[in-house]
Amino acid sequence: MSQHKRRxxxxxxxxxxxVIAVAFAGTVALGVGVGVWASADGGGSPAGGxxxxxxxxxxxxxxSRAATPxxxxxxxxxxxxxxxxxxxAVRSHTPARGPGWRPQRGERVxxxxxxxxxxxxxxxxxxxxxxxxxxxDVRAGDLRLALGGxxxxxxxxxxxxxxxxxxxxxxxxxxxxxxxxxxxxxxGGRTAPEGVVRDEPAKPVRGFMLDIARKPxxxxxxxxRIRELGDLKFNExxxxxxxxxxxxxxxxxxxxxxxxxxxxxxxxxxxxxLAAARHITVVPEIDSPGHxxxxxxxxxxxxxRNVNGVATRGAIDISKxxxxxxxxxxxxxxxxxxTGNQWHLGGDEYQALTVANPQxxxxxxxxxxxxxxxxxxxxxxLATGWxxxxxxxxxxxxxxxRAWNDGFFRDTSVQPAKDLxxxxxxxxxxxxxxxxxxxxxxxxxxxxxxEFLYYxxxxxxxxxxxxxxxxxxxxxPRVLRGTAAVPAGYDGQILGGTFAVWSDLAxxxxxxxxxxxxxxxxxxxxxxxxxxxxxxxxxxxxxxxxDRLG
Numbered sequence: 161m162s163q164h165k166r167r168x169x170x171x172x173x174x175x176x177x178x179v180i181a182v183a184f185a186g187t188v189a190l191g192v193g194v195g196v197w198a199s200a201d202g203g204g205s206p207a208g209g210x211x212x213x214x215x216x217x218x219x220x221x222x223x224s225r226a227a228t229p230x231x232x233x234x235x236x237x238x239x240x241x242x243x244x245x246x247x248x249a250v251r252s253h254t255p256a257r258g259p260g261w262r263p264q265r266g267e268r269v270x271x272x273x274x275x276x277x278x279x280x281x282x283x284x285x286x287x288x289x290x291x292x293x294x295x296x297d298v299r300a301g302d303l304r305l306a307l308g309g310x311x312x313x314x315x316x317x318x319x320x321x322x323x324x325x326x327x328x329x330x331x332x333x334x335x336x337x338x339x340x341x342x343x344x345x346x347x348g349g350r351t352a353p354e355g356v357v358r359d360e361p362a363k364p365v366r367g368f369m370l371d372i373a374r375k376p377x378x379x380x381x382x383x384x385r386i387r388e389l390g391d392l393k394f395n396e397x398x399x400x401x402x403x404x405x406x407x408x409x410x411x412x413x414x415x416x417x418x419x420x421x422x423x424x425x426x427x428x429x430x431x432x433x434l435a436a437a438r439h440i441t442v443v444p445e446i447d448s449p450g451h452x453x454x455x456x457x458x459x460x461x462x463x464x465r466n467v468n469g470v471a472t473r474g475a476i477d478i479s480k481x482x483x484x485x486x487x488x489x490x491x492x493x494x495x496x497x498x499t500g501n502q503w504h505l506g507g508d509e510y511q512a513l514t515v516a517n518p519q520x521x522x523x524x525x526x527x528x529x530x531x532x533x534x535x536x537x538x539x540x541x542l543a544t545g546w547x548x549x550x551x552x553x554x555x556x557x558x559x560x561x562r563a564w565n566d567g568f569f570r571d572t573s574v575q576p577a578k579d580l581x582x583x584x585x586x587x588x589x590x591x592x593x594x595x596x597x598x599x600x601x602x603x604x605x606x607x608x609x610x611e612f613l614y615y616x617x618x619x620x621x622x623x624x625x626x627x628x629x630x631x632x633x634x635x636x637p638r639v640l641r642g643t644a645a646v647p648a649g650y651d652g653q654i655l656g657g658t659f660a661v662w663s664d665l666a667x668x669x670x671x672x673x674x675x676x677x678x679x680x681x682x683x684x685x686x687x688x689x690x691x692x693x694x695x696x697x698x699x700x701x702x703x704x705x706x707d708r709l710g
Contacts, residue, residue, distance in 0.1 A: 268303070269292065303324070316359055317359075367657065397443065402455070409494070444494055448507070452474060502560050584606065628681045629680075632699050638654060
């Protein structure tokens with residue numbers, strides 16, 4: 161930042177003001193003022209003039225103390241600013257004439273509330289500014305963060321005027337997102353354009369899910385992704401850490417199930433803490449009653465077996481009380497580790513329900529269903545009851561819960577709990593239910609569309625690695641299944657979406673290859689979750705912007 165112009169002393173400013181008074185306004189070029197020159201794409205121009213003073217009295221007085229001309233050159237000496245170029249794009253920008261703002265060492269970040277200390281310290285460190293804490297005075301070059309106003313807690317207003325930046329939002333999340341916008345705007349020595357940004361996301365769920373059960377990822381790699389996700393305004397990180405291939409987090413209640421290569425609780429606490437500092441909720445998933453192979457390996461007596469005694473891969477026998485106890489033990493244990501308000505219960509691909517006649521193939525399950533729910537109850541009823549019972553365990557910890565769409569079944573006498581959200585990922589399961597069935601029943605839905613948002617290592621079955629371009633040009637949150645959108649009337653029930661990495665063939669890619677492969681899909685996904693409309697930039701322009709921002 162040392163290449164930026166230094167501020168001009170008061171005497172020089174006054175001397176140059178005298179020049180302005182006698183010179184033709186359109187031809188004067190002063191390289192001075194409280195700000196610094198705007199870059200070509202920042203909306204300002206180094207063609208001439210000084211920064212326009214703020215219209216509010218306190219700001220004007222402070223600017224005068226900081227050597228801002230009391231009678232600035234006409235603002236028309238600057239062209240109207242252009243909207244910031246960021247990912248995701250800002251929703252609204254009111255242009256203005258002025259030099260914009262560029263960070264210079266020694267300038268301050270100040271806050272109006274101690275709740276914003278973390279956001280203030282983070283952006284100060286990133287931009288090489290001094291964090292000054294709570295201050296009421298106003299100085300040239302200030303970046304001020306404030307809580308205020310109402311509305312969407314993730315919304316914010318950012319005003320660039322008079323050589324300063326004022327950021328405000330109704331909650332610290334919105335203020336944080338404003339600092340992400342600013343960080344991108346000034347990336348590479350560029351300038352935040354003059355004017356006012358008013359911004360907020362279209363969708364409250366903007367997620368990335370990582371399967372660490374099949375492929376262990378290092379804590380440092382996950383932390384790098386958290387920083388990347390935070391800068392892109394994602395707000396969820398899903399961790400699928402239990403499956404047939406492994407159980408990847410240290411356990412005190414059942415240490416016998418934990419895989420050799422796993423995260424310690426200390427590492428997970430650090431991950432959760434870093435995520436919280438970036439306003440990202442970590443959403444844990446212990447999938448059940450299927451995908452429990454790692455648990456069953458340590459407890460083979462809980463393995464589901466069919467009428468012929470053949471083991472059913474990954475499936476726990478839900479007719480046994482011990483099966484419920486071990487899963488509830490784990491849910492209760494990890495509720496103390498994952499402190500966010502979201503939880504994923506799984507519920508998908510229970511193999512007992514993929515056979516032609518579950519009642520005949522698994523008579524013990526049929527008997528348990530009838531004993532618990534009556535003579536007409538089925539294995540699907542028992543599986544639904546299992547899901548509801550696990551939901552009750554998690555609900556006691558005051559969590560909002562979701563389950564995979566193929567964990568919800570048609571025509572069961574036992575209905576899934578009404579507060580379960582649908583994580584819609586596929587239309588390929590047996591007896592597939594289209595998204596509208598869930599929406600018309602009043603369910604809230606999160607989009608995990610496997611046609612666009614599934615990055616499955618090794619590309620097994622029919623999966624192919626998704627491209628950012630296809631997401632950017634063809635997907636939006638209403639495209640829940642395949643490539644067709646559900647009617648717009650259901651938009652309010654679709655909470656958002658999640659891009660997922662599944663590690664089916666764990667060795668197909670290294671961690672670094674995964675990071676590179678998901679880079680543009682993540683950016684395209686968050687653009688469409690922040691603003692589902694047709695993007696202003698072409699894909700070529702969007703990719704070039706991503707490359708510039710790094």
